[in-house]
Amino acid sequence: MTDSTAASGEHLLEVRNLSVDFHTTHGDVHAVRNVSFHLDRGETLAILGESGSGKSVSASAIMNLIDCPPGNILGGEVLYGGRDLLRMPVDERRDLQGRKIAMIFQDTLAHLNPVYSIGWQIGEALRAHGVSGKAVRERTLELLGRVDIPDPSRRADDYPHQFSGGQRQRVMIAMALALRPEILIADEPTTALDVTVQAQILKLLEELRTETGMGLLLITHDLGVVAEVAERVAVMQAGEIVETGPIREIFNRPKHAYTQRLMGTIPGRGALVEDAQGEDRAQPLFEVRGLAKHYPITKGMFRRDTGEVVKAVDGVDFVLMPGEVLGIVGESGSGKSTLARTLLKLETPSGGTAHYRGEDIVTLERDTLFAYRRKVQAVFQDPYSSLNPRMNVFELIAEAWRIHRNVVPREEWRQRVDDLLDKVGMRPDHARRYPHQFSGGQRQRIAIARALALEPEVIICDEAVSALDVSIQAQVIKLLADLRDRLGLSYIFIAHDLPVIHDIADRVMVMKDGKVVETGTVRQIFEAPAHSYTQALLKASPVPEIAEVA
Amino acid sequence: MASDVAPSKPVAEPDSQRASYLRLLWNDKFAFVSAFWLLLMLACALLAPMLLDGPATTMNLSARNAAPFELERGFAFILGADALGRSILARLAVAAQNTIGIAVAAVACAMIIGACFGLIAGYVGGWIGGLIMRLADIIMSFPSLLLAVVVLYIFEPSVFSMIAVLAFTRIPLYLRTTRAEVLEMRERVFVAAAKVMGASSGRILGRHILPLVVPTLITIATLDFAFVMLVESALSFLGIGIQPPDMTWGLMVAQGRNYLGSAWWLAFWPGLMIILTTMSLNLLSSWLRTVNDPEQRWRLEIGSRSD
Numbered sequence: 001m002t003d004s005t006a007a008s009g010e011h012l013l014e015v016r017n018l019s020v021d022f023h024t025t026h027g028d029v030h031a032v033r034n035v036s037f038h039l040d041r042g043e044t045l046a047i048l049g050e051s052g053s054g055k056s057v058s059a060s061a062i063m064n065l066i067d068c069p070p071g072n073i074l075g076g077e078v079l080y081g082g083r084d085l086l087r088m089p090v091d092e093r094r095d096l097q098g099r100k101i102a103m104i105f106q107d108t109l110a111h112l113n114p115v116y117s118i119g120w121q122i123g124e125a126l127r128a129h130g131v132s133g134k135a136v137r138e139r140t141l142e143l144l145g146r147v148d149i150p151d152p153s154r155r156a157d158d159y160p161h162q163f164s165g166g167q168r169q170r171v172m173i174a175m176a177l178a179l180r181p182e183i184l185i186a187d188e189p190t191t192a193l194d195v196t197v198q199a200q201i202l203k204l205l206e207e208l209r210t211e212t213g214m215g216l217l218l219i220t221h222d223l224g225v226v227a228e229v230a231e232r233v234a235v236m237q238a239g240e241i242v243e244t245g246p247i248r249e250i251f252n253r254p255k256h257a258y259t260q261r262l263m264g265t266i267p268g269r270g271a272l273v274e275d276a277q278g279e280d281r282a283q284p285l286f287e288v289r290g291l292a293k294h295y296p297i298t299k300g301m302f303r304r305d306t307g308e309v310v311k312a313v314d315g316v317d318f319v320l321m322p323g324e325v326l327g328i329v330g331e332s333g334s335g336k337s338t339l340a341r342t343l344l345k346l347e348t349p350s351g352g353t354a355h356y357r358g359e360d361i362v363t364l365e366r367d368t369l370f371a372y373r374r375k376v377q378a379v380f381q382d383p384y385s386s387l388n389p390r391m392n393v394f395e396l397i398a399e400a401w402r403i404h405r406n407v408v409p410r411e412e413w414r415q416r417v418d419d420l421l422d423k424v425g426m427r428p429d430h431a432r433r434y435p436h437q438f439s440g441g442q443r444q445r446i447a448i449a450r451a452l453a454l455e456p457e458v459i460i461c462d463e464a465v466s467a468l469d470v471s472i473q474a475q476v477i478k479l480l481a482d483l484r485d486r487l488g489l490s491y492i493f494i495a496h497d498l499p500v501i502h503d504i505a506d507r508v509m510v511m512k513d514g515k516v517v518e519t520g521t522v523r524q525i526f527e528a529p530a531h532s533y534t535q536a537l538l539k540a541s542p543v544p545e546i547a548e549v550a
Numbered sequence: 551m552a553s554d555v556a557p558s559k560p561v562a563e564p565d566s567q568r569a570s571y572l573r574l575l576w577n578d579k580f581a582f583v584s585a586f587w588l589l590l591m592l593a594c595a596l597l598a599p600m601l602l603d604g605p606a607t608t609m610n611l612s613a614r615n616a617a618p619f620e621l622e623r624g625f626a627f628i629l630g631a632d633a634l635g636r637s638i639l640a641r642l643a644v645a646a647q648n649t650i651g652i653a654v655a656a657v658a659c660a661m662i663i664g665a666c667f668g669l670i671a672g673y674v675g676g677w678i679g680g681l682i683m684r685l686a687d688i689i690m691s692f693p694s695l696l697l698a699v700v701v702l703y704i705f706e707p708s709v710f711s712m713i714a715v716l717a718f719t720r721i722p723l724y725l726r727t728t729r730a731e732v733l734e735m736r737e738r739v740f741v742a743a744a745k746v747m748g749a750s751s752g753r754i755l756g757r758h759i760l761p762l763v764v765p766t767l768i769t770i771a772t773l774d775f776a777f778v779m780l781v782e783s784a785l786s787f788l789g790i791g792i793q794p795p796d797m798t799w800g801l802m803v804a805q806g807r808n809y810l811g812s813a814w815w816l817a818f819w820p821g822l823m824i825i826l827t828t829m830s831l832n833l834l835s836s837w838l839r840t841v842n843d844p845e846q847r848w849r850l851e852i853g854s855r856s857d
Contacts, residue, residue, distance in 0.1 A: 341742075344742075344745075344746050345746075346742055346745060346746070369748075370748050373746065373747060373748030374748065376746075377746060377747070378742075378743065378746045380739045380742070380743060381739075382739055385738055385739040385740065386739040386740050386742075386743050387740055387743075388740040388744075388757075388758055389762075389843075389844065389845060390761045390762060390842075390843075390844060391757075392844070399744070399747065399749075399757070400747050402753075403747055403748050403749050403750075403753065404747075404748060434844035434845070436844065436845045447743075450743070450747075454747070
């Protein structure tokens with residue numbers, strides 16, 4: 001930091017009128033158009049935008065990570081210390097990057113080399129820039145300690161797969177910090193992490209920023225993350241920056257229509273569902289008692305049973321009433337997806353009972369299982385893989401009627417597909433297209449239409465909106481809520497953070513390590529959480545609210 | 551399942567679909583030429599043995615090893631003559647039937663049997679899957695040529711036993727590929743979605759898994775085609791395959807080997823036929839894969855651009 005060449009009064013990093021195109025067969029895509037922003041020393045600037053808004057492309061242009069072709073940097077300047085990075089000789093630029101400007105990414109497993117220990121990889125960054133001998137090891141351990149990896153001298157010799165996602169992100173941060181950069185670019189650093197881990201990583205980044213005085217450029221789609229750490233925000237939409245300003249301005253007095261709309265879609269701000277009353281007489285749809293799914297741990301080449309088990313789901317009780325939405329919240333590994341797969345009869349439970357309308361689903365026979373399948377449908381997390389890429393929308397939806405032959409007569413298929421598409425907010429002419437021609441949100445709508453085709457009573461939504469952008473998320477949740485009102489559906493709505501559940505669930509069940517830690521109405525959970533884990537979850541979920549300060 | 555699909559589409563569709571397939575074929579010039587060549591070979595295989603059997607088998611000792619590109623003996627000798635003075639052109643045309651027949655039948659049998667067992671091994675798994683895989687290992691670890699020699703020594707060498715042996719030794723290739731692909735496909739979310747919908751195992755395999763495995767199999771099959779032709783020629787060379795006066799391209803290559811120094815054209819022309827046919831199959835199969843993949847089809851639909 002001592003050899004800074006930047007004259008005082010100048011910005012640490014300044015991007016001026018940057019434009020980037022991508023050549024595709026459908027013509028040029030203007031990924032970034034005339035984007036300008038700047039970053040000062042010791043400041044956190046967040047670039048906020050949904051997928052496809054060009055936020056990552058802007059960062060890639062700074063780091064020289066755009067492949068040309070198909071990418072093409074049309075114009076603009078990236079000024080660092082008064083010099084334009086885009087017009088600098090390649091050697092000089094490479095030297096600058098890594099030393100002065102470092103970057104961390106979302107997918108830590110892909111960015112760490114699996115065949116070298118993490119200590120070696122951090123050391124490599126140091127060695128590449130001229131540190132040698134014992135100093136490398138010392139500095140490595142110091143860095144690992146700084147990012148709170150426990151017992152650095154032992155863990156330094158471990159390989160990436162031996163760390164958890166949050167720890168790998170810490171290792172990436174240590175690598176980025178190895179050469180004391182002045183600018184750290186973080187591209188969706190916490191998107192793949194659980195909320196409690198996310199909170200820790202954000203805290204660490206903030207600490208490091210204050211400590212080293214570096215500028216932090218944070219790229220994210222998550223309003224909560226922005227609210228947590230950023231001081232200024234640049235909102236990007238369709239390749240352009242639509243609004244820039246201090247975080248308080250943007251959150252409390254958004255000027256641009258897009259920003260206003262974005263703020264309106266934040267989950268967890270709508271009115272809570274009022275506690276349902278007087279429906280106790282009805283027969284419950286699902287009645288689950290002590291449901292368990294254990295996986296035996298086997299060893300050696302003969303799969304010898306070690307007698308130990310992984311308790312993925314461990315004694316879960318709940319009841320789902322007709323017309324009710326039960327939210328199930330838990331972090332990864334909490335057993336919520338295994339629970340969903342067990343209810344969907346994709347897994348066989350190892351213990352406990354589960355009844356659907358009084359009928360035991362564990363012992364369903366061929367015919368009764370077939371009838372059960374019709375009543376209970378599912379929408380899965382990843383809309384990119386839950387639709388067969390070889391089938392068009394019509395085939396995808398009509399397949400349900402090919403399997404259950406007595407639901408809709410064949411002459412009416414076309415009409416019914418059109419109706420269903422209309423119901424989920426799509427056009428009838430979409431029926432002839434294939435899944436890859438749709439965006440993530442549209443695909444999730446198709447998946448919902450497919451689930452509705454059999455006129456089910458319950459839809460199990462396994463992280464159905466987790467992979468979607470926040471404004472799309474809001475649309476899909478609204479669609480699901482509408483459908484529930486119109487068709488009298490019940491949902492089991494599984495999510496990994498609480499705000500998503502807030503707007504749709506009647507009751508919430510919080511899971512941890514295969515067990516239910518707390519169940520209650522949505523009001524109880526959000527306003528008076530009893531269990532310490534629920535409180536931690538609520539606290540960790542970055543709530544995008546900025547207090548008004550005069 | 552086929553009857554399931556057809557009625558749901560308007561009646562006029564098949565025609566327009568065929569037209570669009572032809573247009574897409576025209577857009578890929580390599581695939582178009584390949585298709586043309588394969589049609590020509592098919593015509594040879596069907597018609598040549600009837601029309602050209604005379605010229606292909608009539609010996610003419612004065613034309614022994616006659617050089618190619620000389621028209622004084624007539625057009626039939628444009629590609630030269632073999633060691634017994636028979637027209638190579640006519641022999642190539644007639645041999646197409648045996649060659650293509652054996653290779654297609656062997657590859658198709660191996661592919662279908664291998665794919666079926668591969669689907670079972672991959673989808674059912676358990677001890678049945680293990681048993682199937684171990685059997686495949688046994689076939690693989692046994693030298694295929696040795697097996698062919700033993701079998702053909704015991705049974706009468708005929709076209710049929712030849713096909714059976716060739717198909718048998720190639721089964722593990724398809725079986726293992728199919729199993730590996732199925733293992734990956736069955737974990738995909740859309741398979742879980744189909745299960746939740748109540749789809750039977752047969753439907754999941756037929757509608758959701760097989761269509762995504764077939765393109766890989768077809769690609770392997772076209773490459774395998776050349777290999778089978780060469781093994782067949784090796785067996786013929788050892789004297790346990792197709793026997794003269796029957797002929798195949800492989801046998802013609804084998805017979806021409808003795809004259810490579812003095813009359814290269816004896817082995818060259820049948821060799822060229824094998825190469826061209828295999829290459830055509832390969833190009834056409836890659837076109838087919840592109841056309842049948844909704845995510846890739848646009849590559850052909852944007853038309854024949856100069857790049």
